[in-house]
Amino acid sequence: xxxxGIEHLAIAVKNIDKSSPFWSHILKLQHRVTETVxxxxxxxxxxxxxxxxxxxxxxxxxxxxxxxxxxNRGPGIHHVCFEVDDIxxxxxxxxxxxxxxxxxxxxxxxxxxxxxxIHPKSTGGVLVELAEKP
Amino acid sequence: xxxxGIEHLAIAVKNIDKSSPFWSHILKLQHRVTETVxxxxxxxxxxxxxxxxxxxxxxxxxxxxxxxxxxNRGPGIHHVCFEVDDIxxxxxxxxxxxxxxxxxxxxxxxxxxxxxxIHPKSTGGVLVELAEKP
Numbered sequence: 001x002x003x004x005g006i007e008h009l010a011i012a013v014k015n016i017d018k019s020s021p022f023w024s025h026i027l028k029l030q031h032r033v034t035e036t037v038x039x040x041x042x043x044x045x046x047x048x049x050x051x052x053x054x055x056x057x058x059x060x061x062x063x064x065x066x067x068x069x070x071x072n073r074g075p076g077i078h079h080v081c082f083e084v085d086d087i088x089x090x091x092x093x094x095x096x097x098x099x100x101x102x103x104x105x106x107x108x109x110x111x112x113x114x115x116x117x118i119h120p121k122s123t124g125g126v127l128v129e130l131a132e133k134p
Numbered sequence: 135x136x137x138x139g140i141e142h143l144a145i146a147v148k149n150i151d152k153s154s155p156f157w158s159h160i161l162k163l164q165h166r167v168t169e170t171v172x173x174x175x176x177x178x179x180x181x182x183x184x185x186x187x188x189x190x191x192x193x194x195x196x197x198x199x200x201x202x203x204x205x206n207r208g209p210g211i212h213h214v215c216f217e218v219d220d221i222x223x224x225x226x227x228x229x230x231x232x233x234x235x236x237x238x239x240x241x242x243x244x245x246x247x248x249x250x251x252i253h254p255k256s257t258g259g260v261l262v263e264l265a266e267k268p
Contacts, residue, residue: 001161001162002162003161003162003163003183003184004183004184004185005183005184005185005186006140006143006183006185006188007185009140009143009214011258011259011260013258013259018258019258022256022257022258026227026228026231026233027135027137027216027262028135028136028137029137049137049138049139049140049216050137050138050139051138051139051140051141051185051186051217052139052185052186054140073207074259075258075259075260076254076258076259076260077211077214077260080143080211082161082183083185093160094160097160099156099160120210122156123156124145124147124152124153124156124209124210125145125146125147125208125209125210126145126209126210126211128161
């Protein structure tokens with residue numbers, strides 16, 4: 001597979017309105033969009049950094065994986081996403097190497113990216129997302 | 135302050151030799167350098183992604199902050215670093231906004247960058263590093 005760079009860093013927060021001032025007013029990152037991603041059970045507040053994005057993730061409900069993360073570990077970095085040139089080629093390569101992925105096929109994530117998540121047990125403790133630009 | 139982008143994502147690992155194959159052979163990130171940073175108590179294995187770096191951090195000894203992190207939370211994402219244009223201006227701005235930083239002044243980190251860390255209590259649970267290119 002061909003990694004094109006860090007696409008975004010996702011941060012689990014309890015409340016976007018309370019958490020966003022650090023990113024928008026102190027670091028002065030440029031707000032790009034706020035989007036609800038029903039399939040992932042999150043509202044995400046996306047910022048451009050100049051090189052990669054920062055995404056604040058707030059849980060949409062009790063069943064959201066962000067909710068479990070917050071209960072287990074508290075707010076903090078949730079995952080890192082790398083952009084790939086071809087998500088289906090990447091998924092095939094991961095399967096061929098016995099890397100554990102969290103869905104059978106690519107799903108559609110925020111901003112229409114085609115995405116897949118790699119289980120932390122295959123990466124050394126890091127939840128890694130791969131994403132192909134729409 | 136002016137953020138120029140995500141400079142790197144740092145990942146705490148127990149053992150670089152055991153953790154590096156995922157990043158080098160599965161994701162095929164390009165290895166840049168392996169460096170000992172005595173001041174931070176770490177050995178770091180640095181990879182280019184095309185947009186931002188990935189740094190694997192292994193503890194140099196019992197007193198290393200990486201060691202405490204591994205004991206408390208296990209391996210995983212340790213911090214995110216953003217590049218800034220002027221570290222001293224950034225530190226002044228952080229102080230003026232009552233943001234908690236972990237050193238009085240900028241220190242020298244891996245690859246000669248001038249760095250400062252922001253306490254997670256000021257960011258919403260994320261250890262944030264700012265770095266100015268040497």
